[in-house]
Amino acid sequence: MVKNRTHLRRGLALGAGVLVVPALTGCSQDTLAQWGRWGMPVAASQQAPWIGDLWNGAWIASLVIGVFVWGLILWVMFRYRRKNNTEVPRQTRYNLPLEIMYTLVPFLIIGVLFFFTVRSQDAVLAKSAQPQHTVNVLGQKWSWTFNYMEQQNSAVGAVVHEGGTIEKIPDLYLPVNESVRFNLTSADVIHSFWIPEFYFKQDVIPGHPNSFDVTPNRTGVFLAKCAELCGTYHSAMLFNVHVVSVDEYNAYLKGLAAKGQTGEIKAPAWPNAVPSAPADEEHP
Template sequence: MASSWVRRGVVLATGAVLLVLTGCSSQDVAALKRLGLPQAASAQAPEIAHLWIGTWIAAGTIGVFVWGLIGWVVIRYRSHTNEMPRQNRYNLPMEIFYTIAPFVVIGVLFYYTILAQNAVTAESKNPDVTVDVVGQKWSWTFNYKSAQDPAVGADVYEVGTIQATPDLYLPVNKSVRFNLSSPDVNHSFWVPAFYEKRDIIPGRNNNIEITPNRIGTYRGKCAELCGTYHQSMLFNVHVVTEDEYTAYLKTLAAKGQVGEAKGASNADPQGSAKIYQGEEVGDR
């Protein structure tokens, strides 16, 4: 009797899943396979994706096992009387199992987390592109270290404000080192499609290295609740060909945005402040 109930439950659950999947498009099915992650746009992203999906598979397996035990006990030991079952003071094998099992699960997850962490934090000695990123109240400044690039010949920058969302251009399939700094409060550099983020802490230089591998436009944002206008700390990431990347840097140079901008020391809430370490933007 109990086994027939289990079989019926499995059949109904399978039918419900198949019914839902038949109404999904190929894009929806792909999104379900990623378990909520956006479409990846960096070479490092698969390491995070595998860890994310593997963790959910492990958690789901344990959950199904526990729910199955609960269901089996409910059905197997159900009673139509009010008699109390025999009570045991302890069950040594069971106590050993539920003491050791969590440590095994944690150990396995920790091991794969370290592997993924080592893979995504690995840095090359000479990245193809270096961008100094400044997170300031309440936008972003991008300094392209392109002085050694003969096609550009100078370091150039892009400054954002609350009203003007800045653009970050990156060449596809090139390693990019982001040096992160802040002149005011804690921020966090996050591009969801890269599956990584890094905190930006005043007085501490942080960095992250990414290799964008999918041409397109992606959204970036601050992942740290940094203050009143936190919601305005957005930026657009354009992953383009190398020629388009170089052409964009040339347009910045043509606008006179040459040198380095360090971030506003006392940003105007309306985004009109353009004072950087006591100097006008164009002076650095």
């Protein structure tokens, strides 16, 4: 019997090795690094570390609390297990110190998480008095239109736009290390503007403009998407984000102007809409 159990254990260990070793050898350095970030992509904006640190802190706190609770459960299971069929453990009706502890500790945990969440939220939502660029984003079923408000930019000198369709994914170009304000509006239903590498997303609500500032700080091409279920072709509501040098950014916009893609494409007026800020505030 003992010999059979030994063979069984060796067989299980060998089987686990056969499954685990290929999985580990198949993991690239990028995959392992991503797991080191708890699944988050490499950050690509100045504001992203605020959310990244909050995410990491929440995971660490959850693991510490989880290990502590699991340890208590296992300790109680073995420490106070019934040792014979007649033994009845000592019954305790009240334990005031214990009741106070398990009432106050959750409030303490929530308070700490609330403090760091509000601090990160305030930092991410902070707006510059004069952002260097403004992009008015229009979300519609089921694609995006980007209006580059560059009439004050001497290298471009015009408002240019680019839009997409279900068949054609649009491109959003952004200059690296320069602040950009996104003004978000919807032509139909609620969408959500999400660039995962920026660690931030914001709802695009019809009749209720939203806005936020971001400063991209890593060049590259990133896939972005709508993060709000918005209808039949929600999954196709994608766009590519190109973070490039300022010269490349200006050259791309001049190319759009040369194609005749000038002027702003706006959402329809919605009844009871929240009024937008004055033009000199939105487009300094």
